[in-house]
Amino acid sequence: MKQSIQxxxxxxxxxxxETPTVKTFTLSIPAWVQHRAGQHYDVRLTAPDGYQAQxxxxxxxxxxxxxxxxxxxxxxxxxxxSPYLHxxxxxxxxxxLRGPLGGYFxxxxxxxxxxxxxxxxxxxxxxxxxxxxxxxxxSDIPTRLLHSVRTPEAVIYAEELSxxxxxxTRLDVTYTFTRQAPANWRGYARRVDEMILREVxxxxxxxxxxxxxxxxxxxxxxxNTLAGIGVDAESIRTERFGPTGGR
Amino acid sequence: xxxxxxxxxxxxxRPSAETRDRLPPGQHAVxxxxxxxxxxxxxxxxxxxxxxIEGLVQEPITWRxxxxxxLPSQEFTVNIHCVTSWSKFDTRWRGVSMDTLFEHVTLDxxxxxxxxxxxxxxxxxxxxxxxxNGQAFVAYEYDGKPLPAEHGGxxxxxVPHLYFWKSAKWLRGLRFMESNxxxxxxxxxxxxxxxxxxxxxxSSDY
Numbered sequence: 001m002k003q004s005i006q007x008x009x010x011x012x013x014x015x016x017x018e019t020p021t022v023k024t025f026t027l028s029i030p031a032w033v034q035h036r037a038g039q040h041y042d043v044r045l046t047a048p049d050g051y052q053a054q055x056x057x058x059x060x061x062x063x064x065x066x067x068x069x070x071x072x073x074x075x076x077x078x079x080x081x082s083p084y085l086h087x088x089x090x091x092x093x094x095x096x097l098r099g100p101l102g103g104y105f106x107x108x109x110x111x112x113x114x115x116x117x118x119x120x121x122x123x124x125x126x127x128x129x130x131x132x133x134x135x136x137x138x139s140d141i142p143t144r145l146l147h148s149v150r151t152p153e154a155v156i157y158a159e160e161l162s163x164x165x166x167x168x169t170r171l172d173v174t175y176t177f178t179r180q181a182p183a184n185w186r187g188y189a190r191r192v193d194e195m196i197l198r199e200v201x202x203x204x205x206x207x208x209x210x211x212x213x214x215x216x217x218x219x220x221x222x223x224n225t226l227a228g229i230g231v232d233a234e235s236i237r238t239e240r241f242g243p244t245g246g247r
Numbered sequence: 248x249x250x251x252x253x254x255x256x257x258x259x260x261r262p263s264a265e266t267r268d269r270l271p272p273g274q275h276a277v278x279x280x281x282x283x284x285x286x287x288x289x290x291x292x293x294x295x296x297x298x299x300i301e302g303l304v305q306e307p308i309t310w311r312x313x314x315x316x317x318l319p320s321q322e323f324t325v326n327i328h329c330v331t332s333w334s335k336f337d338t339r340w341r342g343v344s345m346d347t348l349f350e351h352v353t354l355d356x357x358x359x360x361x362x363x364x365x366x367x368x369x370x371x372x373x374x375x376x377x378x379x380n381g382q383a384f385v386a387y388e389y390d391g392k393p394l395p396a397e398h399g400g401x402x403x404x405x406v407p408h409l410y411f412w413k414s415a416k417w418l419r420g421l422r423f424m425e426s427n428x429x430x431x432x433x434x435x436x437x438x439x440x441x442x443x444x445x446x447x448x449x450s451s452d453y
Contacts, residue, residue, distance in 0.1 A: 005436075005451050009252060042332075044273070045254040053259055054273045054332050080260035080275060088256040096252050101449060103435035104285055216282040220397055223287035233287050233367065240282055 005098050012093045018156045023086055024072045032067045035059050037129035038106035041099030045081055055081040058125040062132035074122040105239040113141035114204040118222050120148045120214020124156050127213055142170045146200050148192050148218055150179040192218060194225050213239040271443035274334040282397045289366035289417050291401050302422035303358035308351050318343045325407035328443040340405055342386030345378045358423040363404055366417040371430035373413055410441040
């Protein structure tokens with residue numbers, strides 16, 4: 001079980017613009033180890049004088065993809081690592097990292113469902129790895145993704161999720177727009193609250209596995225509200241990001 | 248530690264020399280106080296709060312909230328280091344030193360390790376040697392105010408010389424044992440000891 005997680009040098013294969021502030025970096029990993037959906041890598045930058053900075057980034061790609069991974073990273077204006085990744089890194093560059101890491105906020109099809117995924121902003125990333133894993137496994141575990149985003153432009157993986165929710169059976173994607181909804185939007189347009197949570201729960205029966213990732217405020221409200229309306233606290237797993245690039 | 252690798256074009260955020268001296272390897276300083284928890288925030292009330300010391304002690308002891316507040320407390324200001332790579336300097340707390348709690352029990356000489364048990368089911372393990380001599384506290388105030396629930400209120404362990412996952416939130420008990428039993432994160436790939444200055448993040452970091 002236990003394997004040594006060593007630093008290694010990966011190569012940037014491709015960079016994709018997801019939204020104006022979010023990019024996906026496809027990295028080839030020399031000592032690739034299969035991850036579990038929900039895990040992360042630690043990325044470490046080293047300056048010529050030896051100064052180092054490191055941060056954790058969730059894996060977006062499914063474990064079934066061999067040899068490389070996708071890290072989807074939001075650029076934080078006051079950050080130290082994400083602006084480097086966004087502004088400096090180009091395909092062909094090398095980057096030091098280690099992983100996969102983290103053993104609790106993980107899901108795979110053997111754990112079963114139904115599955116409720118709740119994302120705030122770029123908190124979608126580890127949950128997307130779970131969705132992609134479910135697709136790769138041709139699973140039809142009832143799955144509902146509730147994604148809270150500020151504006152339509154800020155939706156990460158919009159096209160892929162739209163396609164998957166049409167193609168896949170029992171995969172449902174629900175958005176709520178907290179700042180500005182698309183024109184003629186008839187869905188949710190507010191922060192996640194008890195009514196939204198009750199409605200998404202309704203379609204999943206009473207014992208879903210729940211994964212919540214996003215800013216602290218969203219995670220606190222979603223997790224504590226669900227626990228408050230009778231969902232077993234043990235079935236709720238959370239991952240929070242503060243402004244991790246803050247300094 | 249890395250070899251000769253340099254990230255092309257990386258200069259870094261250039262923390263001041265003073266900040267760099269205070270930062271363990273791989274850490275960066277933050278001014279906010281991020282929240283990290285594995286599940287919902289347990290709702291602990293003054294009425295149902297209690298703290299128990301048990302295991303290898305002559306007689307277990309339990310404090311209720313009002314009794315715990317009567318114990319001598321102290322203010323302390325410490326730097327805290329989270330394994331997710333943020334550090335926060337000069338955090339100000341009030342709480343009861345573990346030394347004070349130890350005065351109320353007689354340890355069995357075989358006792359060497361403690362497991363902290365928490366509301367919500369979280370656990371973490373620490374050597375008793377690292378809980379004594381002013382190294383650890385049960386804190387109930389942060390920055391002059393009652394400790395907020397999302398930061399572990401009503402009361403949490405604060406063991407600033409170890410990564411902050413060892414500073415268990417929503418503390419409800421300490422069990423003393425002869426053997427070192429891995430806690431929640433320690434069973435999930437994180438280091439059994441967790442010294443930030445030795446960068447003991449993951450179980451494979453020796």
